[in-house]
Amino acid sequence: MRHDCSTVIFHCIDFRFAADIKAYLEDENLLGDIDVVSIAGCVKNLVDPAKETDAEFVMRQLDISKRLHGVGRVVLMNHLDCGAYGGRKAFASAADEHARHADDLEKAKAMILAKYPDLEVQNVLAHIGDDAAIRFERLERALA
Numbered sequence: 510m511r512h513d514c515s516t517v518i519f520h521c522i523d524f525r526f527a528a529d530i531k532a533y534l535e536d537e538n539l540l541g542d543i544d545v546v547s548i549a550g551c552v553k554n555l556v557d558p559a560k561e562t563d564a565e566f567v568m569r570q571l572d573i574s575k576r577l578h579g580v581g582r583v584v585l586m587n588h589l590d591c592g593a594y595g596g597r598k599a600f601a602s603a604a605d606e607h608a609r610h611a612d613d614l615e616k617a618k619a620m621i622l623a624k625y626p627d628l629e630v631q632n633v634l635a636h637i638g639d640d641a642a643i644r645f646e647r648l649e650r651a652l653a
């Protein structure tokens with residue numbers, strides 16, 4: 510029996526975001542209609558992998574989700590203050606940190622579209638405030 514869902518999301522393992530990600534998916538009407546892949550550093554594994562095989566691993570998860578569940582959309586969700594990137598302190602400024610994540614998300618999107626041009630890819634950056642409040646920024650950027 511085939512069972513389909515609309516979307517697959519890739520996000521980081523960071524527990525601080527878990528409850529808010531669930532609420533976000535609920536708001537987007539995606540709970541129960543989404544495959545969830547949780548990997549430390551999220552798209553860093555595609556664009557700047559610690560080991561070469563990390564990128565293959567991520568792509569394989571996408572391939573499986575597409576093949577078994579017929580997903581048509583991918584959500585790539587990085588977050589600020591990510592330990593896999595060295596945290597907030599690894600960046601000279603908040604603008605630098607934001608730019609790095611936006612760039613990595615855009616590169617990852619391009620990698621996915623190069624292999625699966627029929628997929629829709631949505632980039633989201635999760636922000637965390639000093640008070641641990643989470644908010645989600647949908648990144649829309651014209652392709653260069």
Ligand SMILES: [Zn+2]
Pocket residue numbers: 521522523549550551588590591592593
């Ligand atoms: Zn993280």
